[in-house]
Amino acid sequence: MATTAASASSTPAVSPDAGAALLRAIAAQLPEVRLLTDAVDREAYRNDETAYLQAGLPLAVALPESTAQVAALVRLAAEHRVPIVPRGAGSGLSGGAAGIEGGLTIALTRMNRILEIDRANLVVVTQPGILNAELKRQVAEAGLFYAPDPASYEICSIGGNLGTNAGGLCCVKYGQTRDSVLGLEVVLADGRVIRTGGRNVKDVAGYALTHLFVGSQGTLGIITEATLRLHVAPPQRSTLLAFFPSLAATGEAVAAIVGAGLHPVTLELLDHETILAVDDAFQLGLERDAAAMLLVESDLPATAAAAELDAAAAACEESGATSLVRAEDPTEADWLRQARRLALRALEKQGTVRMEDVGVPRGRVPELLVEIQAAADRHGVRVATFGHAGDGNLHPNFIFDHDDPRAPELTHLVRDEIFAAALRMGGTVTAEHGIGLSRREALVDQVGPDVIDVMRSIKAALDPLGILNPGRVF
Numbered sequence: 077m078a079t080t081a082a083s084a085s086s087t088p089a090v091s092p093d094a095g096a097a098l099l100r101a102i103a104a105q106l107p108e109v110r111l112l113t114d115a116v117d118r119e120a121y122r123n124d125e126t127a128y129l130q131a132g133l134p135l136a137v138a139l140p141e142s143t144a145q146v147a148a149l150v151r152l153a154a155e156h157r158v159p160i161v162p163r164g165a166g167s168g169l170s171g172g173a174a175g176i177e178g179g180l181t182i183a184l185t186r187m188n189r190i191l192e193i194d195r196a197n198l199v200v201v202t203q204p205g206i207l208n209a210e211l212k213r214q215v216a217e218a219g220l221f222y223a224p225d226p227a228s229y230e231i232c233s234i235g236g237n238l239g240t241n242a243g244g245l246c247c248v249k250y251g252q253t254r255d256s257v258l259g260l261e262v263v264l265a266d267g268r269v270i271r272t273g274g275r276n277v278k279d280v281a282g283y284a285l286t287h288l289f290v291g292s293q294g295t296l297g298i299i300t301e302a303t304l305r306l307h308v309a310p311p312q313r314s315t316l317l318a319f320f321p322s323l324a325a326t327g328e329a330v331a332a333i334v335g336a337g338l339h340p341v342t343l344e345l346l347d348h349e350t351i352l353a354v355d356d357a358f359q360l361g362l363e364r365d366a367a368a369m370l371l372v373e374s375d376l377p378a379t380a381a382a383a384e385l386d387a388a389a390a391a392c393e394e395s396g397a398t399s400l401v402r403a404e405d406p407t408e409a410d411w412l413r414q415a416r417r418l419a420l421r422a423l424e425k426q427g428t429v430r431m432e433d434v435g436v437p438r439g440r441v442p443e444l445l446v447e448i449q450a451a452a453d454r455h456g457v458r459v460a461t462f463g464h465a466g467d468g469n470l471h472p473n474f475i476f477d478h479d480d481p482r483a484p485e486l487t488h489l490v491r492d493e494i495f496a497a498a499l500r501m502g503g504t505v506t507a508e509h510g511i512g513l514s515r516r517e518a519l520v521d522q523v524g525p526d527v528i529d530v531m532r533s534i535k536a537a538l539d540p541l542g543i544l545n546p547g548r549v550f
């Protein structure tokens with residue numbers, strides 16, 4: 077398996093004449109659409125959170141306010157053969173929303189309204205530009221709960237969550253974003269607007285198009301509205317921390333909790349390096365000698381939560397946990413969860429961080445942890461691993477000095493070995509961040525040429541001109 081530094085240069089060059097003609101057409105036909113053409117403004121849309129990828133400078137950034145405006149922009153871009161990058165809040169970690177040189181970035185941030193909270197059907201109908209945290213806040217005011225919660229929930233949009241099929245801290249109980257989607261409104265590559273699904277909990281009419289668009293990283297259509305599942309707000313969470321003397325023991329505890337049929341709402345892992353970074357950043361009083369820790373939470377009613385955490389604690393002790401701590405009160409628990417969410421930022425205080433996103437069947441987490449450390453050690457790379465252990469999804473973070481010229485080469489050497497190990501275990505090269513620009517070469521290793529062929533056929537059927545986010549995924 078050989079991956080190379082990804083760049084946007086593999087996308088077809090856009091003719092400057094086509095770009096200029098598109099800008100004239102937008103100005104003439106859609107004067108009401110806010111269009112950023114100033115170089116400084118456009119620069120802000122060159123990268124997402126994968127700033128190390130070589131992304132292109134967009135020709136312009138359109139900020140539509142309605143589905144009709146999105147559809148009209150897409151029709152004009154198609155007419156002029158100018159590629160489009162759909163973009164949410166730009167927090168992606170695979171380069172999916174990174175700019176294409178001379179392309180049109182359509183940022184959905186102004187379409188950020190909740191259209192309806194339907195309590196009887198436990199759904200929310202929303203525009204895509206709303207931030208995940210804001211949607212959670214608004215439905216919470218109605219006593220309801222939207223489950224998907226990427227660690228980035230305060231800085232990522234629902235559209236981006238749909239585009240990536242985002243995961244998060246409570247996937248282990250409530251599933252990935254896809255599991256919360258009942259219906260979509262999508263602008264297709266020719267400007268037609270379709271609706272898939274709706275408010276029905278059960279619906280098997282035809283192909284499952286809703287789920288096809290979720291996770292397609294803006295390559296098949298632009299999502300302009302979503303109907304999402306809600307839950308009645310669960311009780312306040314109860315929280316347990318368990319510290320372990322080795323990575324293998326930590327992984328075994330994860331496998332034991334899953335194997336015991338427990339359904340904690342959070343089952344997160346932080347390794348030694350991450351514990352130190354988070355503790356330095358937030359002064360939490362964590363056990364700094366531990367090889368790793370688990371954050372386990374229950375959102376069951378009080379007695380059931382206590383029983384669930386007792387059973388998780390027993391599984392941790394049997395796997396060799398050296399100490400167990402229960403959060404004293406909800407504020408302390410919130411702090412601990414927030415600290416986990418900010419693990420990447422804490423590591424970034426120490427140097428340049430390159431984050432990966434591998435997944436394995438959950439019983440193989442112990443093996444994956446050992447393989448990650450071994451691959452990093454072989455190449456003398458510092459690695460800090462944390463992640464959604466209850467989903468089998470770990471984020472190895474490679475940490476380099478800011479000016480280390482070997483960072484790109486070493487990142488690729490180590491991550492290729494980790495990818496190969498994950499695939500040997502029946503795992504995946506990306507569990508929630510997406511293939512995007514940064515993992516394209518690894519996709520074929522995982523799925524094989526026939527599956528790539530099927531994916532290409534779907535892309536060709538929905539986007540025959542190849543104008544929607546070209547060069548991403550494939």
Ligand SMILES: Cc1cc2nc3c(=O)[nH]c(=O)nc-3n(C[C@H](O)[C@H](O)[C@H](O)COP(=O)(O)OP(=O)(O)OC[C@H]3O[C@@H](n4cnc5c(N)ncnc54)[C@H](O)[C@@H]3O)c2cc1C
Nearest residue numbers: 164165166167168172227233235236237239242243294299
């Ligand atoms: C500190 C930090 C922590 C993170 N933690 C997590 C985590 O726990 N779990 C997780 O899954 N991710 C995580 N991420 C990654 C990122 O936040 C998610 O991928 C998120 O879903 C991206 O949302 P966004 O609005 O920023 O999308 P963007 O980055 O703008 O776009 C992401 C992709 O979606 C497409 N897209 C955006 N809007 C639309 C639309 N309306 N229609 C069609 N396609 C669209 C884009 O083309 C792109 O391919 C984290 C990132 C950071 C920086």
